[in-house]
Amino acid sequence: MNKSSTVLSLALIAAAPSLIAADLTGKVTLKGTPPAAAQQPMKENMCGNPEAYVIKSRQFVVGKDSGLAGVFVYLKSGTGVDGKKFAPPAEKPLLDQIHCEYQPYTFGVLAGQGFTVKNSDPVLHNVNSTRAKKNTGKNFGMPTKGQMNDLMFPNPEFIQFRCDVHPWMLAWVGVFENSFFATTDADGNFSVKNVPAGKYQVVVYHPKTHGVNEGIVKEVTVGDAGAKESFEIEYKAP
């Protein structure tokens, strides 16, 4: 590396402190006891599964230490996102339909980023996203095992995916304005990668709890070494 390029890179780092990026990590927990998951018993050879099995509703999936799974965490505004445009990556996440369930239950894409819907079952599913409000939802049948269809939504919102043939089939796709989003794992842990240092409005959105509301909004300062934040969602028994 010659001298001028070293100076150049130093200058770049100095001019753009936001190039130093670290992860915003943490945990989302659930306070209170939600109703037990509803169950759908399935006979053997249904939906391509040779064994009999039980499908459970995934509205509340609570893991270790009350960690809540499948919760969206994203940066709404702040230093590294305000006024910036984010080009959608070429990578396409997969929304699979396997044994009459969507996998995963929740996942995020950047606005304009494509994703692939796959049917891994030997039965017909219809993929219905017509409940979208800010995007044009689609409803199409996928009769063939192994069939793949690509989808893309240009406007940020949370979109419910359903199959009307199997009314329990439900998934949530979060379409985000910037690339700083994550969903919690089985124990409620999340990691929003490569967040430039600065102050942010962080939103935690759990579809079942927050519905048409925005979710929990919290101001978080992300330093050079990242940040760790915990959030608590309350289950209010009616």
Added chain:
Amino acid sequence: MATAVSTLFLVCIGGMVTSKGVGMSVPDWPNSYGYNMFLLPWDKWSQGGVFWEHSHRLKGAFVGLLTMGLAISLWFSRVPDVLRKLGLVAFFGVVLQGILGGFRVVFDKHGWGAEFGVIHAAVAQLFFSLVCVIALMTTRRWQLWGDAGSRPSKDSSLRRWAPVLTIVIFMQLIIGASMRHQHAGLAIPDFPLAYGNIWPDTSSAAVAGYNQARVSMISYNDITAGQIILQMVHRLMAYTIAALVTVCWWRTRKTHASGSPLRRFANTWLALILVQVTLGAVTIWTKKAADVATAHMAVGALSLMTGALFSVAAFRLLPVPQSPRIPSSSADVAARTA
């Protein structure tokens, strides 16, 4: 002779409309059809769905043809003018119904499917009642009722009561249909209380809490405060209708001999309403089991139809009400003293 043929046609249509009524639980396809899914082999399912939708359309077309036959045979037979006109109304009604059904499918993409679905359902109810009224008016009995000598009672208040009550029932059916078409499941899960209260809390925090608790295998839409209020209105109207039909029944009982036509209609009407209220409660208690909900809708259609028949029978059988007038003219005074 023509009357007999028409009646035969009418019975056919009645049967078709009834089965159409049963079919009404399916046009929600593919949404509410999921209930009965399991009875069908999986690989046949796509054919099953197509079959239902297609057969509903075929039935609709068949009812359309029958209605056309009915309208034509009424037009060319020696029946009162009013029957001819009703035949025409039925014919245009069935055409409108077909168009509405098509709109429902077409506009579904644009988010108007539920609205057209409700109108489609409302017209179906009206059509069913209309066909039954025509059927009644083509019977021999109807002719006999026309004889002034057979006036069973001088009390004409039922002429006013019955139609008003029938209209209220129709409004109740529209509310019921719009609840069905929202696909929100039960907006209020308990009965006779509502979320444990006489009147539920509909603040946004409370509604968010209700939705949080709706953990279910069926991916229902979230409920809104408006849907909860609609459900409460449906319940209050149910109590009101039950009370008013009871009053109507009591009134008929007091002014008509047992076995008289209006007494029979009143008995049937009250029985249907009581069954209907029970079915409504059971719909909630069974968490909207598909068969109970469908029965609730069918008995609703029968209640409307009985109300309509009661009304036209009251018009036929009871004297025109003498509106109480202040005797201002000498003619009035003369009429009174005469």
